[in-house]
Amino acid sequence: MTYKQYSLFVMYCLHTYIKTEFCLIVQDDGWVLNGENFTEDYYQYDYVGAPAHAAMVGNNYYTHFTWLGQPEALVVQNGGFSLRSRKFLRQPSKSGILWKHFDVEPFCNEDVQLCTWLRPELEKHGIKFAPIEVAKNFSMEYAGPGFHDDIDFSKLVGHHAPTRKLTSYNYIKIKAPLSEVSNYYREMEFLDWLQTKDYVLECYEPS
Secondary structure (H helix, E strand, O other), rough: OHHHHHHHHHHHHHHHOOOOOEEEEEEEOOOOOOHHHOOOOHHHHEEEEEEEEEEEOEEEEOOOOEEEEEOOOOOEEEEEEEEEEHHHHHHHHHOOOOOOOOOOOOOOOHHHHOOOOOOOHHOOOOOOEEEEHHHHHHHHHHOOOOOOOOOOHOOEEEEEOOEEEEEEOOOOOOOOHHHHHHOOHHHHHHHHHHHHOOOEEEOOOOO
């Protein structure tokens, strides 16, 4: 599937396959870090995902955590490792909430659509998004200065990011040069922490 096809499937078809009240979406570049950190408090919300670097404020799309300090920011909660209620999965189809037509990433991505443009309409139907301070401890995408300064990696339930891929039960392939990922705020610290949890890292090597 393309990102667009996947997004439409998640938004309008996935609910037909889910028989439980909640489901955990885990893409192949994310995984559970510590299931013992999961609490029933997360079931208070219909959608919980890692607060991403991107958000909408009015009609403006902010990236690289520049949404910090904007009280009206609709922050994208990353869908690649996310808890969703069956009510949430069904709502776009049930209420006729239409996907906004974009052919390019990230605007065609389902998590961007659901957490920004479509969020006000979903909330009118009783959908509850986790507050970002709750979502921050549930999962992490990439850390951002001023937002993840106090994050405790050991308290995370899971994570998701395209540069980290678990290829076996404890073997992580880093899909970008270390010279690049070392510029990501606290990324090297996070990778070092993963190694203390007995993960083995394979670093990217250009061909």
